[in-house]
Amino acid sequence: MPEEPLVLVEREGRIALLTLNRPKALNALNGALLNELAEALEALDRDDEVRCSVLTGNERAFAAGGDIKQMSDSTVGDMVERESPSPWRRIAAIRKPVIAAVGGYALGGGCELALTCDMIVASEAARFGQPEIDLGIIPGAGGTQRLTRAVGKARAMELVLTGRRIEAREAYTMGMITRVSPAETYLDDAKELARAVAAKAPLAAQLGKDAVNKAYETMLDQGLDYERKSFLVLFSTEDKEEGMAAFTEKRKPEFRGR
Ligand code: DAK
Numbered sequence: 001m002p003e004e005p006l007v008l009v010e011r012e013g014r015i016a017l018l019t020l021n022r023p024k025a026l027n028a029l030n031g032a033l034l035n036e037l038a039e040a041l042e043a044l045d046r047d048d049e050v051r052c053s054v055l056t057g058n059e060r061a062f063a064a065g066g067d068i069k070q071m072s073d074s075t076v077g078d079m080v081e082r083e084s085p086s087p088w089r090r091i092a093a094i095r096k097p098v099i100a101a102v103g104g105y106a107l108g109g110g111c112e113l114a115l116t117c118d119m120i121v122a123s124e125a126a127r128f129g130q131p132e133i134d135l136g137i138i139p140g141a142g143g144t145q146r147l148t149r150a151v152g153k154a155r156a157m158e159l160v161l162t163g164r165r166i167e168a169r170e171a172y173t174m175g176m177i178t179r180v181s182p183a184e185t186y187l188d189d190a191k192e193l194a195r196a197v198a199a200k201a202p203l204a205a206q207l208g209k210d211a212v213n214k215a216y217e218t219m220l221d222q223g224l225d226y227e228r229k230s231f232l233v234l235f236s237t238e239d240k241e242e243g244m245a246a247f248t249e250k251r252k253p254e255f256r257g258r
Pocket of ligand 1: 024025026028029064065066067068069070079083088105107108109110131132135139140141
């Protein structure tokens, strides 16, 4: 019998839904799952029909972290090999916007995976945390970096050094996530947000994502320069002509991604 995919992919018009599919292991992120996820997202990046993706798990877990059973007998060499090339880097390099829809646990690598996405919509029942310290390790996919940039040193330090789990409301108050939704609607709300992004000019959405991410990586002057150049590039697109013409003609724009 063929094995079940570890990531399910469905297309719904201009958006795609990716569902992590290791429910019995609370979607623990083993090497195979991460590689499948990177491949699926790269395929969607090449797919002209799709403009924005939603990444989700299930009501119990978005992902409960890196696969502890796989890591428990991994040597440094095994870990380095699994990072060559790094699925985490491949996921972070996706051009089109990706929205995480978090239902239950987003712990360790699961929290980092959500933070690698561009926005996070969480159910009220979602739980975030970086519990690696309890395993004698530290976060390895952005938990000390993306989280710190999102919530500041004081809060990130506490989460990384104590492993304390937080609820969606607290994560929202900290500035870690975009939106908290009722448990019944969080996935629909994430899809709604994805459809709103997908209705915009695709190249502008991609360069907008890229430029916001640059704010994490550069000094202000370089970031502003990067933004200005990305802004100017968009003046050579058909979608800029369309967007401005539609405004003047008082109609809805039809963006084509050109
Ligand atoms: N790994 C493997 N299996 C896991 C798992 C995990 N992270 N989390 C849960 N499971 C499995 C459990 O072992 C159990 O399997 P069976 O015993 O039934 O075979 C099943 O999922 C259900 O879990 P529980 O029975 O524990 O369910 P509970 O409701 O009682 O508890 C829980 C749910 C989420 C509180 C608990 O499962 C838990 O604490 N899980 C571990 C959370 C955790 O410590 N996460 C951090 C893992 S370390 C890297 C980058 C990043 C990483 C690694 C490398 N590189 C760039 C190289 C990431 C590291 C981590 O995330």
